[in-house]
Amino acid sequence: MITVEHLTHLSPNSQNALTKLLGRCIDSGASLGFYKAAESNMLTKYWQSINRELENKLRLLYILYDNNEVQATVQLALCHKQNGRHRAEVEKLLVQPSxxxxxxxxxxxxYVESHALKQGIQLLVxxxxxxxxxxxxxxxxxxTKVGQIPNYVSDQEGRFHSTSYYYKHLKL
Known part of the structure; x- marks a missing residue:
C-alpha cells in the first residue's frame, strides 16, 4: 500500500532511512550536492540540518512509503520574504534507484503540489x-524550463555541468 506522509521532524529511524536513500541516489549518479560516494557522516549532518529547518518551519518534507518502506522523498524550501510567501523551491526529489x-x-x-496549495503556495521553482x-x-x-546556467556545478573529476531552472504555477 502506497502512502505519503508530511513530516514536521525526523525521528532517528526516518533520518537513518533518508540518509541511506540519499547515499543510494548519489551512488547511482544523481547530482544532489555531494560527490559520489558521499561520506555517511556528511549525509547525516545534512539530514540533521534539514531537521532543524523542519522544526523552525522553514521547510516541508514529504516521504512516500510502499508497504511501510521509504521509496521516495521531496522537500519544499519555503520563502519567508513578505512578497514571496506564495512560492517554494522543490529540493531533493529522491527515489530509490531500484x-x-x-x-x-x-x-x-x-501530493506535494496539492498540499502546497492548501498552504497557500501557488508557485514552485x-x-x-x-x-x-x-x-x-x-x-x-x-x-516550464526558463533557462540554464553553464558551469553551475562540478563533478568529482572537476568537470563542470549546467543547471536548468523550472517553474510551475499551481492551479487553485
Whole structure:
C-alpha cells in the first residue's frame, strides 16, 4: 500500500532511512550536492540540518512509503520574504534507484503540489542538472524550463555541468 506522509521532524529511524536513500541516489549518479560516494557522516549532518529547518518551519518534507518502506522523498524550501510567501523551491526529489519507473515520483509530486496549495503556495521553482533524466520528468509533470546556467556545478573529476531552472504555477 502506497502512502505519503508530511513530516514536521525526523525521528532517528526516518533520518537513518533518508540518509541511506540519499547515499543510494548519489551512488547511482544523481547530482544532489555531494560527490559520489558521499561520506555517511556528511549525509547525516545534512539530514540533521534539514531537521532543524523542519522544526523552525522553514521547510516541508514529504516521504512516500510502499508497504511501510521509504521509496521516495521531496522537500519544499519555503520563502519567508513578505512578497514571496506564495512560492517554494522543490529540493531533493529522491527515489530509490531500484524503484525507478514505478510512478512514485509522480504520485509524490501530485501530493506535494496539492498540499502546497492548501498552504497557500501557488508557485514552485526548482533546478536540476541540465541533460539529466530528471528534466524529462519535470517537463512531463508540467514544469516550464526558463533557462540554464553553464558551469553551475562540478563533478568529482572537476568537470563542470549546467543547471536548468523550472517553474510551475499551481492551479487553485
Amino acid at each position: 524503484a525507478h519507473r514505478k510512478g512514485y515520483a509522480t504520485k509524490l509530486m501530485a 526548482l533546478d536540476t542538472q541540465s541533460g539529466d533524466k530528471a528534466e524529462l520528468f519535470y517537463q512531463a509533470s508540467g514544469y
